[in-house]
Amino acid sequence: MNAGHNHSHAPANFNTAFAVGIALNIAFVAMEAFYGWKINSLALLADAGHNLSDVIGLVLAWGGALAGKLRPDARHTYGWKRATILAAFINALLLLVAMGSLVWEALHRLQSPEPVQGITIMVVAGVGIVVNTTTALLFMRGREKDLNIRGAFLHMAADALVSAGVVVAGALALWFGWTWLDPVVSLLIAVVIVVGTWSLFRQSLHLLFDGVPESVDLLQVKALLESLPGVARVHDLHVWAMGTSDIAMTAQLVMPEGHADDAFLQNATEQLHHRFEIEHATIQVVRVPFTAPCGDWPAGCAAPQKHGHAHNH
Structure with a gap:
């Protein structure tokens, strides 16, 4: 057998990006969950739950990236590179399950809307725009060549857009008193995330089966x-x-x-x-x-x- 192997470049190192992104998002989840509970905002609580799943996703993606760099041995001659595919798949699966729970709760809340504090929602979601945009930028340079890094980038970028939507919802609720807007925004959040996640889910499942x-x-x-x-x-x-x-x-x-x-x-x-x-x-x-x-x-x-x-x- 004649074989040729080409390993001209190593995967980029995103350890700092993962560490900073996880720290920022944990702090934001704690703040968002506290204020969502305090003012009884489903939109904030839903976004906090989603951001928590993103923290878990970042941890999984980081673990997959680290495992993928383990050296091959006599038992695993290709190393543990497939861990990155598995991390991307679990990441997508967690998000889809979380969004299913969000839709269920939002539909119940639509039947009995509750008033929310628009200013608090706007301020907290505004912080989310900054946190999620910063985290997304940390992964921007790796999104084209690595599905695992792309998953991290897409989630953070989508979160920034969702937070912007929550700011708009808070403003409309404040000005017009639309109590139904909070669960509606939650449903829109779920749709945005499912649409953004489906491609990641499909591609990672495809690669898991040697596609x-x-x-x-x-x-x-x-x-x-x-x-x-x-x-x-x-x-x-x-x-x-x-x-x-x-x-x-x-x-x-x-x-x-x-x-x-x-x-x-x-x-x-x-x-x-x-x-x-x-x-x-x-x-x-x-x-x-x-x-x-x-x-x-x-x-x-x-x-x-x-x-x-x-x-x-």
Whole structure:
């Protein structure tokens, strides 16, 4: 077996971002829950519960990121990179469950609205805008390349928007006396969070079952390998995510008339990394395939899903 591996860059370190973000959000949750209880505001209590789930999510994301950096050993030859995918999935699942509880409570509150103190809501939610925006900015630079970091960024950015909505609700309740607005805002909060979380939930579940990452078009990977000199066809191609920022690939290249030297393999792995950000490529060169592909589609276990794009750099 001829194999080429490319590990040209390490994942960015977000330890400081996680520590600061968790500390800020714990302090804000305590303040928001206290004032929500004091003035009996469901919107504040709901947002406090959501922010608490975000604290848990940040802890999970941080734990996943740390586990993903553990060195491989004889028992775990890829290390613990998949912990980042698991953290993103649990993070999304917690948020969806929390939003279900929020909707249930808001629907009950709509049947018997209660007056709220608009000024207190506005001030507390205003603090939330600052806290959540600051935390989101800490994760902005990693959101494009790491699903785990993207989950943290999306939650904080969504929270900033939700807090802005709570400020508006507090102002309207203060000026017009709309007692029904508090549970309505809570329902809108739930809708915003579910919409923002669903993509994270779907993608992390997809990757947990070795799905092809959305940034990779499997047909284009196959076409690239088939375009290499001397390659007649590609056999048993697999692409999957080892973690939220690490993509792996295995393939057999059928080369009846030739063989692959180190320069050939280096060129192949560099192209795979450059076009698709595949970090760990293992290539086997054969004259005649001696293993059967594991599914009906010749290139792998299942027909590819077309995502309409690939990353070209």
